[in-house]
Amino acid sequence: MNINPFQTALSQLKTAAEVAKIDPKFIERIQYPDRYIEVTIPIIMDDGSQKIFTGFRSQHNNARGPYKGGIRFHPDVNLDEVRALSFWMTFKNAVVNVPFGGGKGGIILDPKKLSETELEKLSRGYVQKLYPVFGPEFDVPAPDVNTNGKIMGWMVDEFEKLIGKKARATFTGKAIEDGGSQGRTEATGFGGGVVLREVLKAGLVDLGENKTIAIQGFGNVATYFAESAKAQGLKVVALSDSKGGIYNPEGIDVVAAEEHKKQTGALKGLSGTSEITNAELLELPVGVLVPAALENVLTGENASKIKAKLIIEMANGPTTQEADAIFEKNNIIVIPDILANSGGVATSYYEWYQNMHDEKWTREEVLAKLDALMIKAFEGVLEAKRKYNTSFRNGAYIVAIERIKEASKS
Ligand code: NAD
Numbered sequence: 001m002n003i004n005p006f007q008t009a010l011s012q013l014k015t016a017a018e019v020a021k022i023d024p025k026f027i028e029r030i031q032y033p034d035r036y037i038e039v040t041i042p043i044i045m046d047d048g049s050q051k052i053f054t055g056f057r058s059q060h061n062n063a064r065g066p067y068k069g070g071i072r073f074h075p076d077v078n079l080d081e082v083r084a085l086s087f088w089m090t091f092k093n094a095v096v097n098v099p100f101g102g103g104k105g106g107i108i109l110d111p112k113k114l115s116e117t118e119l120e121k122l123s124r125g126y127v128q129k130l131y132p133v134f135g136p137e138f139d140v141p142a143p144d145v146n147t148n149g150k151i152m153g154w155m156v157d158e159f160e161k162l163i164g165k166k167a168r169a170t171f172t173g174k175a176i177e178d179g180g181s182q183g184r185t186e187a188t189g190f191g192g193g194v195v196l197r198e199v200l201k202a203g204l205v206d207l208g209e210n211k212t213i214a215i216q217g218f219g220n221v222a223t224y225f226a227e228s229a230k231a232q233g234l235k236v237v238a239l240s241d242s243k244g245g246i247y248n249p250e251g252i253d254v255v256a257a258e259e260h261k262k263q264t265g266a267l268k269g270l271s272g273t274s275e276i277t278n279a280e281l282l283e284l285p286v287g288v289l290v291p292a293a294l295e296n297v298l299t300g301e302n303a304s305k306i307k308a309k310l311i312i313e314m315a316n317g318p319t320t321q322e323a324d325a326i327f328e329k330n331n332i333i334v335i336p337d338i339l340a341n342s343g344g345v346a347t348s349y350y351e352w353y354q355n356m357h358d359e360k361w362t363r364e365e366v367l368a369k370l371d372a373l374m375i376k377a378f379e380g381v382l383e384a385k386r387k388y389n390t391s392f393r394n395g396a397y398i399v400a401i402e403r404i405k406e407a408s409k410s
Contacts, residue, residue, distance in 0.1 A: 005317030006084035016397030067103030070144025077106035169355035181351035183366030191343015193228025217293030291318035
């Protein structure tokens, strides 16, 4: 079954709006971006031939602050996807309460087929076509799939040349030497760790003796989440990558797992662990389950087999609505993606802020601010959850809708 995560998000929004009786006219309006732009970018390739690329930018909503969201380089990029992702950003930024709206962009290309020179020309070409709608107080792009700090460096350099002055804050996710922020790499995983800590501290879930965690994925987000969970006294018993998972009920040494993956290219074979599939990982008898890789992994088919008491969605859109209903019935708490994985975007705000005020914060300062921000975001969602006697997911959407509506003054 092909489930579109954006359609899921849209329907989650409508469900939450009904719970809080929010004006349906506002909900109808907020589904559409303020504007979207399609550009063509001609590039002279290394062999002297010319290729025309297509790029997009969708500016969904700026009621709460500048449009904010990544730029994706991928062969499947299309206007529908870019529009959908820009919508998602508006809500994520509102839940974590940073003064940004939502935006997203992309170029249709396979980055593996371009040389570095061609990629640079394309990145600069994208900015040449869109610079009139970018700016630190209007639209602030960031990296996304297949884009990174180096690409942001080219883009901000091109932008500054075109407008004739320094404007570092126009792009986030930059390398430190280009004005990037300390702490950004670990921010999403650590932010999820703060949410985990707060859920347990609030006594919302009693793990009893079973203080174990299974994490699907072992990339950036999973690694730092695991580090944070371990520091809280929880035991990571399962991890996975695209090739499969590993399990040790006595606990996995995450640093040894990183080392093993670096040396062999995979997790499997780590001493003291047994091999499991990604599907088996989800159904382990653990206290906490953390999908941190792909969307739509928790579905109507496996939801009734999930034994965890708490699910923290670090990936975007890992739970289908069918699965959500089963979790609710089985009293499994689900902390939604738009809250759990918002630590990354929150730290992009810190990068923007440091650039705007010509400040440089240490990693410790950034992570301490992030901790406080995530606590506040969690408390806001918990309050809405209690007020409307509803799920964390509905609580998060209600908080976001109310903040966006308030800022829209309509
Ligand atoms: P990453 O590329 O660093 O890691 C992805 C991990 O998923 C890798 O370990 C990979 O092996 C694994 N994976 C890929 N295919 C898989 C499969 N079929 N089964 C199991 N595992 C598989 O990416 P990341 O930055 O850690 O992002 C992980 C998730 O978190 C994504 O859903 C992403 O959208 C979301 N997210 C990331 C950030 C961020 O700041 N990096 C912010 C918000 C949300």
